[in-house]
Amino acid sequence: MAPPPPLDDPVERYAVELAAALRGPAGARERLVVEVRDGLAETVAAYEAAGVPAERAVREAVAEFGSVAEVAASCQRELTVAQARHTARALALTGPFLVACWWLVRGTGDGQGGVSGFAQQVAVQLSSAAAVAVVLAALALAATGAWGRWLPVATERLPAAVAWTGTAASVAMAVTTLTLATAAFLAEQWPLTVLAGALAAASHAVVAGSARVCRECARLSSREPAVA
Amino acid sequence: MRHDAVRGHLDGLLLAVVEPGPLHGYAIITAVQERSGGALELRTGTIYPALNRLERVGLLRSDWEAVGQRKRRRYELTEAGRRQLAEERSAWRDFTRVIGAVLDPAPVPGAATGAAT
Numbered sequence: 001m002a003p004p005p006p007l008d009d010p011v012e013r014y015a016v017e018l019a020a021a022l023r024g025p026a027g028a029r030e031r032l033v034v035e036v037r038d039g040l041a042e043t044v045a046a047y048e049a050a051g052v053p054a055e056r057a058v059r060e061a062v063a064e065f066g067s068v069a070e071v072a073a074s075c076q077r078e079l080t081v082a083q084a085r086h087t088a089r090a091l092a093l094t095g096p097f098l099v100a101c102w103w104l105v106r107g108t109g110d111g112q113g114g115v116s117g118f119a120q121q122v123a124v125q126l127s128s129a130a131a132v133a134v135v136l137a138a139l140a141l142a143a144t145g146a147w148g149r150w151l152p153v154a155t156e157r158l159p160a161a162v163a164w165t166g167t168a169a170s171v172a173m174a175v176t177t178l179t180l181a182t183a184a185f186l187a188e189q190w191p192l193t194v195l196a197g198a199l200a201a202a203s204h205a206v207v208a209g210s211a212r213v214c215r216e217c218a219r220l221s222s223r224e225p226a227v228a
Numbered sequence: 229m230r231h232d233a234v235r236g237h238l239d240g241l242l243l244a245v246v247e248p249g250p251l252h253g254y255a256i257i258t259a260v261q262e263r264s265g266g267a268l269e270l271r272t273g274t275i276y277p278a279l280n281r282l283e284r285v286g287l288l289r290s291d292w293e294a295v296g297q298r299k300r301r302r303y304e305l306t307e308a309g310r311r312q313l314a315e316e317r318s319a320w321r322d323f324t325r326v327i328g329a330v331l332d333p334a335p336v337p338g339a340a341t342g343a344a345t
Contacts, residue, residue, distance in 0.1 A: 028280075031301070035253050035276045038300055042254040043272070066271035074274035078281050148285040149312065 010058045011041045021072040023216050024079030025086045032075050080217035081144050084159035087166045087210040088137040094203035095134035099127045122179050126172045133169040160218040166211030173204035240316035250304035287312050
C-alpha cells in the first residue's frame, strides 16, 4: 500500500481538501482530483521554472487555478451528473429484474396455491412503477450522454429527478421484498418466491445506496453558484 | 478578458485547441492561454470538469498516457467534436459579423456629401 501523501505539500493539501468537498462515484471523483492535482503541480512547476520562489509559485498557481471552493463547485456539477448516470444505470439494470420477478410470481399464483391475491395486486402496481422507472432511467442516461449536447438545461435538473425516481423505486423494492417474504409462507412454489424476494432485496440495496448519494450530489450542486 | 465573458464559449475554445492533435489537461490550458495571448482570465482548475463533460457528451475522447512513473489523461476530438467545432466557428463568425455591423457600421459611400448639400 502506498504511503499517504505528505500534507505539508500545498498541492497535496489542495487535492485532499478538494476530494473532501466532493461527492459522487468514487472512480470519477478520484480521476478528477488526480487530474486537478497534476495540473496544479505542473502549474507550480512552470512558475518555479520561470524563477518564481517556491512559496510564491504555489500562491500564483492557486490564484490562477481557482480556490478549492471554486474548483469544487465546477467538479461537483460534473460529478452530480456522473452520479445521476450511476443511479440511472442501477435502475435500468435492476428494474427489469423486478418486473420479471413479479410477473413470474404472478404466473405461478393464479388459483394454484401461489402468492396471495394481495401480493398479486401489489405485483401489478409495483411492476408498473418499476417499468416507468426503467424508462425514465433510460431517458436520463440518453439525456446526460450524447443527447446532452442539445439538452444542457435538462442535465441541470435531471440529477434531482433521477435521485427521487431512484428513491421511489428503492422503496418499491423494499415493499416488494417484504411482500414476497410474507407470500413465501403461503406459496406452494415458495423457492421461486424466496428467490424473487432475494433479488428484490439485492436490488433495493443497490438502488437505495446510489439514490442516497445522488440526492446528496443534487443538493450540493443546487447550492453552488455557477462559475464555469 | 473576464471569466464571465468566456463562459459561453469555453466548449468551443477547448475543442479548438485539441483540433490539431491529442493534448493532456495542462497542455490544453497552456494552449488556450497562448492562443489568447494571455488575455483570457480563466479559472484553469475549472477546465478539468469541462473536459470531463465534453467527453461525456461524446465531443472528446480520452486515453491514459504514461509519463515516467505516472499516467496522465490525453484528450482528442471525436468526429462529433469536429462537427460541433465547425458549427461553433460558423455561429461565432455570424455573431461577430452581425454585432460588428451594428457597433461599427461601415461608412456609406456618398452619405457625407449628401448630408452636406
